[in-house]
Amino acid sequence: MLKAKGAAGTKITLSHAEVLTKEGNFYTTNLRSAKAQDIYILKENTAQIFEPHFTFQGFRYVKIEGYPGELTPENVTAVALYSAMETTGKFVTSNALLNQLQHNIQWGQKGNFWMCQQIVHNAMSA
Numbered sequence: 001m002l003k004a005k006g007a008a009g010t011k012i013t014l015s016h017a018e019v020l021t022k023e024g025n026f027y028t029t030n031l032r033s034a035k036a037q038d039i040y041i042l043k044e045n046t047a048q049i050f051e052p053h054f055t056f057q058g059f060r061y062v063k064i065e066g067y068p069g070e071l072t073p074e075n076v077t078a079v080a081l082y083s084a085m086e087t088t089g090k091f092v093t094s095n096a097l098l099n100q101l102q103h104n105i106q107w108g109q110k111g112n113f114w115m116c117q118q119i120v121h122n123a124m125s126a
Contacts, residue, residue, distance in 0.1 A: 001077040002040065002050045006068025010042040012050075013066055016059030026063045042068070056081050082110035 004012055016036040021027050028036065036057055040050045062078075064071060091102050 001079060002064075003047065003075045004040070004042060004050070004067060005045065005047045006042050008042055008044050010068050011066050012040045012042070012064065012068075014038045014040075015063040015065070016057040017061045017063070018059060020061060026061065051079075080107075080110075085110060 002012065002014065004010075014037060015026065015028065017026055017028050017031070019027050019030070036059070038050070038052050038055075038057070040048075042048060062076070064076070067075075093099055
């Protein structure tokens with residue numbers, strides 16, 4: 001979700017990526033021809049909230065270009081989409097780092113399982 005206020009016609013582009021280069025630059029070569037972008041055009045000089053509809057972007061990093069004024073963390077919110085998967089087991093240790101790793105694995109599975117369902121469905125429909 002993006003909150004913005006600026007002159008009508010201002011174009012704001014959000015580009016999404018999974019990785020950065022060794023130098024810390026935005027890397028999208030692995031996306032091949034996919035744009036992985038959301039483009040918003042401001043309609044008037046009032047506060048507006050933009051949320052993509054009928055699409056989603058898998059990303060770890062977002063690059064925002066054309067934002068009018070100062071961009072603050074309060075103006076950008078990432079929303080996690082994932083399948084409602086039933087928890088069938090639990091794994092907890094006395095090691096906080098290992099517990100965090102397990103938590104990260106579960107989040108990765110949630111996000112990727114939803115996408116994999118779409119890929120399988122599309123392959124079966126072809």
